[in-house]
Amino acid sequence: MNALFARHALLPEGWHGDVLIEWDGRGNLTKVEAHARPPIGVARADYVVPGMVNLHSHAFQRALGGLTEQAGDGPDSFWTWRDLMYRFGASITPEQLEAIATQLFSECLRHGYTALCEFHYIHRDPAGKAYARPAEMAERVVAAGQQSGIGLTMLPVLYSHSGFGAQPLKPEQGRFRSDVDSVLGIVEALAPLRGGQLEVGAAPHSLRAAGIEQIRELAASLPAGRPLHIHIAEQQGEVRQSPEFSSRRPVEYLFDAIAVDARWCLVHATHLNEAEVAQLAASGAVAGLCPTTEANLGDGLFPLSDYLAAGGRWGIGSDSHVSQSPVEELRWLEYGQRLVGQRRNIVASPARRHVGENLWQDALSGGAQASGRPVGALAPGRRADLLVLDSTHPNLEGALETDVLGRLVFCGNDNPVRDVLAGGRWVVQGGRHMAQEAIARRYREAINQLREVRA
Structure with missing residues (x-):
């Protein structure tokens, strides 16, 4: 199932608890339901916010x-x-x-x-x-x-x-x-x-x-x-x-x-x-x-x-x-x-x-x-773009949901983004991009070529 259950999620009108988020194969959100029961077999997260533009x-x-x-x-x-x-x-x-x-x-x-x-x-x-x-x-x-x-x-x-x-x-x-x-x-x-x-x-x-x-x-x-x-x-x-x-x-x-x-x-x-x-x-x-x-x-x-x-x-x-x-x-x-x-x-x-x-x-x-795209909010019809924050990070330890983004923006320089869903596809998990090594290798090759030209 393309779904995630969030203990706390930032919706357009603010934070809500026990939010069931579902999306389809095209990467569009189909359901965002607060105060839901957690379905069996669906992944869970503590703090979920929309991905930034x-x-x-x-x-x-x-x-x-x-x-x-x-x-x-x-x-x-x-x-x-x-x-x-x-x-x-x-x-x-x-x-x-x-x-x-x-x-x-x-x-x-x-x-x-x-x-x-x-x-x-x-x-x-x-x-x-x-x-x-x-x-x-x-x-x-x-x-x-x-x-x-x-x-x-x-x-x-x-x-x-x-x-x-x-x-x-x-x-x-x-x-x-x-x-x-x-x-x-x-x-x-x-x-x-x-x-x-x-x-x-x-x-x-x-x-x-x-x-x-x-x-x-x-x-x-x-x-x-x-x-x-x-x-x-x-x-x-x-x-x-x-x-x-x-x-x-x-x-x-x-x-x-x-x-x-x-x-x-x-x-x-x-x-x-x-x-x-x-x-x-x-x-x-x-x-x-x-x-x-x-x-x-x-x-x-x-x-x-x-x-x-x-x-x-x-x-x-x-x-x-x-x-x-x-x-x-x-x-x-x-x-x-x-x-x-x-x-x-x-x-x-x-x-x-x-x-x-x-x-x-x-x-x-x-x-x-x-x-010009349907992004920027956890709501049906928008793209399935969201961030799962690492609730075990010291900066988020014991945070009230209303304090989460204050801590994220104004506390420390660590990156507490754990998992990233973009267009209904998990592209970052555990803080690492799905193709991080291969992408970095091609980047290093390009940079070395450019340095040779500039030299």
Whole structure:
């Protein structure tokens, strides 16, 4: 039987006891019944929570982790990091990308992500020429998702310019080159692969890399309901450049030109003024927050308190993958706001006092919306994505169910995720991925090949 009996499970309305969870062969939840009797022969668990959604990923950057932490001759910033990232990505082959992505996805699963949105922009070969199959690199990421078991939302990226005003791409950006037709071609090529574990949307890279008319055309041409993501207002440089070109700040410029609605995810949106906070919150779009990457790159802090007060929706992503842990993203998110406001327990209200639970539930909701997939909750009709936490771990010893997520997010650095179900398939058991050794071996081979090229 595809079933699990949880002594405590986190449902959309909060914690419930004695929950029977069942799913079908397609990986969809068919029954979530609280206060049930445990059926004979069904596996049991103490604490079960929905798997987290990672709404922003650049898989190839997993192989770059830790290699950019050496100071340059002048002040370092996002822009100096970007130059290093370009050089690193110049020679990655399709086979290497698949190996790197599979390693990343297996790590994400082990830490509690069961779904991921891949913001994919390496489209061409190292010489900047189209592959025989233009969707080759995207197909490799999809293959990595299938091998690892993670649910994917593929977002082929529109990347035509190097800066505002349709500035031509730089040589090091040649692998990213795309236009609306080529992006829609990749969307069409991936269409036969869509299913329970894969959705396909699209992503204008940024207002710097895609013109407003292109963004408008892509949004109108994409099949109805498909997710649209965009980087926006991540760094002060973009915030300064946008008014010089458009007389408006980035978010203001986007909203004036495009009907931004609930299928949009605005990634980072770090630097907003009061009016832009209100605009984004009212639109129903999701703010895609990536605290570990935003901290690593020195981007700044999103105005979360004001955004929450305006009723805004948000989710988390691991972006450049300096961390693969949703716990670290959520902890950074809350702690950053505490440091700015010099007070505690930011993501809370008189009606919602448990910060860890609020963080987890809100990130699930926003991440599910951004993914365009039926994930993010233990409820019939959603994907069978869940985490079994290790109740024998010291951090969870004797925990009340209402304290579990507070302990998970704010106590220690061990990973208490024991088992992971993704799309109705047990992909992690006892803390180990089902194919961990084989995946790690292919990753090591890819990394060694890349080091030889860089040397």
